[in-house]
Amino acid sequence: DIRSLGCEEKRELLATIEQAVAFVTTMIFQDGSSQLSSEQVLTSSVKGVVVLVKNQTDHPCPPSYSSIDYTWNAANENDKLIYLKTEWSSLWEQEQQAHKKFAWQVLFQMLHCKVPIICFNAKDFLRTLLQVYGNEISWKQVADSVVLDPRIAAWLINPSDTVPSFESLIQKYFEKPFSMGTVNTDTGTLRNASVSTLKLFFLIYLYQYQNLRVNLEKLYNVMRYLARDLQVQGLWKLFCTLELPLIKILAVMETHKIHVNTQELKKTSDILGLRLKELEQEAYQVAGGQFLLTSSSQLREVLFEKLKLHVLCEKVHRTEIQQLVSTSEVVLNKLQDLHPLPKIILEYRQVHKMKSTYVDGLQTCIRKGFISSTWNQTGTVTGRLSAKQPNIQGISKHPVRITKKQYIKGKEAEIVTISPRTLFVSKKGYSFLAADFSHIELRILADLSSEPELLKLFQEPETTDIFSTVASQWKGIPSEEVKHADREQAKRIVYSVVYGAGKERLADSLGITPLQASQFIESFMQKYKKVHEFTKKTIEQCRNKGYVVSIMGRKRPLVNINAQDYKLRTQAERQAVNFVVQGSAADLCKMAMVEIFTSVVISPTLTARLIAQIHDELLFEVEDSQILEFSALVKRTMESLQQTTALEVPLKV
């Protein structure tokens, strides 16, 4: 505990840190658990940080990779275990101020000496440092630290394991099941003891931290094994140049808060609530009885057993598992001429979704007028990021129109449009700047397949919007008359076809017969022959190797690629093709994030901060005076990735 150190000892500690070859660290929570515990405690606040300082004199002979009976007791005793308290009850005491200052000194030195800091869930660690020492440091100062996260390493090796735990890693790399330090954290029984409580607490702490020392020692070795694995599998470069720098970016992103217009939020919630009530009444009238509009099973009963609407309509879609008549949007669309109810349900669903997810759902994420998403770097199999609380990547783009009843005489109803994204407001003197790759996956597909027709489309500057072009061709209308919905549909069709859609699904999506759909697929394949060649080649490679690889070497193993079961096998085939393209697009977007972050950190003047990543889109908050300079930098950086990755096709932002 650094608080117990004298002046000379403090000096020695800083000297030791300077000599260190690695740090292994974890946060300790109020309830005594650490970041290594499987059940991540969100309610418990951070109490302090424990650091195992690996000394220069260590590892004379690193344990061989094959040796599984490596004895943990042999861990170097010169390694120092230090505890830094980060939680302070009150700061007015001078002694505490001094402790906090020294703790910061230690951490600052750790972050800046370019020695790897190994931490399980490093993003949370960095974010906490930024929050605790927010007054002392700027976010740019975490930029040159070197963090290694075993969890991310494990995920790169097996991306299907979306939540690899510390225990599972130990099991994997040391085979025999391993019991986490069985520390009795239940100190309640001791609290009433008549003996010196203080002394007992001290003993418990000592025991806990000894245990932690063992676990950190294990974590260190797990990281070494993982590093070896990454190198063997060709994932090391991806890990070091892309995923590790991203940890810091996400940590910084999570410390930034976005302001929400709460008054507007409340107002729209009320408007939507009123509209829902109206729709509910209308539904009961036309259905001839009350039922729960949100329940698909009750709706199914009303539509198909009471009103028997499905018999009037051929071929209605059924649910996957139970083979019941579906109540999904496509079916409801087909039924809307037969009865007024489907239309009401469709609007009800739209309004309900808007209210529950984007308005009321957002409200639950707000703290003091601000929101800040939690970003998951290991949450997908394709390498994309995911976000939650709120899922800022999933917030509706399109506005919904509501007819609001006005109780003012002379004006009966008023149409209001509600678009959730306008509820976010930038800081005063700042603006939001969004930069997105245009048709990123399609461009990557063009490059990977070397399809001449597709390449031509992107290399010729007159093509501004592929999907609008496709839509105008498909619908036979001039490109100026292509509506947003048409473009959106064209986009879905193109992706559906290139990723191997069946004729039935495509027919549903287009509102045509399966025969027409299969003809469409056929003509598409005829026009873009090389795309089909690419998918065949990808599947073939996957069959041989058992995995597929993105342009930056990201891997996805697909065990079902050689399955007997037709359904499983063809699904794996589509996943293989999709991974190569989606994964490569994810690589590019992450590269853009890293490069832009680095540029801003280097710049003495730029202050722009990344707010969100919506897959192909980066959203920044930029000082108004810097918008021109920064937007040019962003565009330049993103488009220059064509050269960095030696793409045949230009990238457009």
Next chain:
DNA sequence: CTAGCGTCA
């Protein structure tokens, strides 16, 4: 077609 997350029953 492929990835996700949130809501509801």
Next chain:
DNA sequence: TATCTGACGCTAG
């Protein structure tokens, strides 16, 4: 009473 699953619907390509 609490947790899990399936269906649905929004996002991204």
